[in-house]
Amino acid sequence: DQEDSLLAEECSERELSFTCTFPTDVLVIRSAWLYGITAKVEDECSVAKHNLQYKKGSFLRFINKECGGKNQCKFSVWKHIPAARTDEDHWKGGVLHVSYVCLPKPEFHRTCNSEKYAQSGWLQSIGYPEYYLGDQPCTLSIHVDEGQRIQLTISDISIRDMRDGEKTCTDSVVVREGEHELLHRCGESNKPLTVTSEGNLINVTLIATSELYPKRGYIAYWK
Structure with missing residues (x-):
């Protein structure tokens, strides 16, 4: 790949x-x-x-x-x-x-609540790598051709991590296919994170609680 x-x-x-x-x-x-x-x-x-x-x-x-x-x-x-x-x-x-x-820079798909119809491409959270934005969830929808599956790889993630006493991520990147959650992550990862869909549509959502948070956000590639 x-x-x-x-x-x-x-x-x-x-x-x-x-x-x-x-x-x-x-x-x-x-x-x-x-x-x-x-x-x-x-x-x-x-x-x-x-x-x-x-x-x-x-x-x-x-x-x-x-x-x-x-x-x-x-x-x-x-x-x-x-x-x-x-x-x-x-x-x-x-x-x-x-x-x-x-x-x-224009190669990255990053407009919140928009859809991208393409067989492959790049996603990036707004503000990367200086910060990411919160206030409301930012969802990017990816469509590939009928009958195809989507392999999404997050090559960088840097999101506010869980703190002492917290049981769940307050900020996170979530990948969903319909009601099915393929990935839910916060913090950082030292290896690329890859998920594969069953069908031809997935949603990638950045959920954040603060208006602006001084971590990088995320970058991902799909094919």
């Missing part, structure tokens, strides 16, 4: 660098995996194709926090992952393997 993506690879001790060609484009990180030394191509900062299944861990939420929605970005494990210094053995000697795209 990432055939149109770009790939950035670097040794884990070094800095990853991203620049979108066009100044109005923004970075969307689709996945960010750490591979251990055994998966490396000898003497190179890259992963051998036959070793791609041997992931050591993900750093998606850290790189999204640093780079999501920007035109250019530099990312370092040691600077941007707080626990890396205390767990050096986990991060040293490996390869950072990042799949990403650069997209023009």
Whole structure:
């Protein structure tokens, strides 16, 4: 599903660098995996194709926090992952393997309570990556051709998390197909979240209690 993506690879001790060609484009990180030394191509900062299944861990939420929605970005494990210094053995000697795209801003479907008829595309909450808006639920409806199913992948989510004493998310991203709830999430995720519909219509809703909240919101891709 990432055939149109770009790939950035670097040794884990070094800095990853991203620049979108066009100044109005923004970075969307689709996945960010750490591979251990055994998966490396000898003497190179890259992963051998036959070793791609041997992931050591993900750093998606850290790189999204640093780079999501920007035109250019530099990312370092040691600077941007707080626990890396205390767990050096986990991060040293490996390869950072990042799949990403650069997209023009109009490419994102984000108008609340609107419908999108397309076989694939991108969703983004309004305000991403600086903030997301509340007041009232913001629903985006996706239709694909009759007889097709929809695979939706949330590549970044950063929503107010549950606090002490709270039993449920006050803010959340909810994916529904009719009355059936496919996903209900708040907080952040360190891996892409994927759901698949039975039919050809789903609704993606951002529910928030405050007018404006200083977390990124979400980005998702469907096909």
